[in-house]
Amino acid sequence: MTRRAVRADDAAFLEPAKCRALAGEKGFTTLERIGARPAAEVKGIWRGYTGTAGKTIIPSDAHVKPLHAVSAS
Numbered sequence: 001m002t003r004r005a006v007r008a009d010d011a012a013f014l015e016p017a018k019c020r021a022l023a024g025e026k027g028f029t030t031l032e033r034i035g036a037r038p039a040a041e042v043k044g045i046w047r048g049y050t051g052t053a054g055k056t057i058i059p060s061d062a063h064v065k066p067l068h069a070v071s072a073s
Contacts, residue, residue, distance in 0.1 A: 041067040 048059025
């Protein structure tokens with residue numbers, strides 16, 4: 001496998017993606033926005049049987065309630 005250096009300028013991201021402009025949180029570089037900045041917060045999680053009595057089985061499904069927050073900055 002050949003490793004190549006990642007260019008940190010915005011033009012390096014625009015051309016391969018065939019985009020005209022980049023969007024995202026101001027004050028951060030493109031590398032920071034796609035690597036370090038995104039986060040997923042979970043507000044709730046549940047799986048399998050959710051009735052009143054407990055069950056001792058392996059659940060066949062699981063669900064997550066994501067927290068959708070918008071930054072005011």
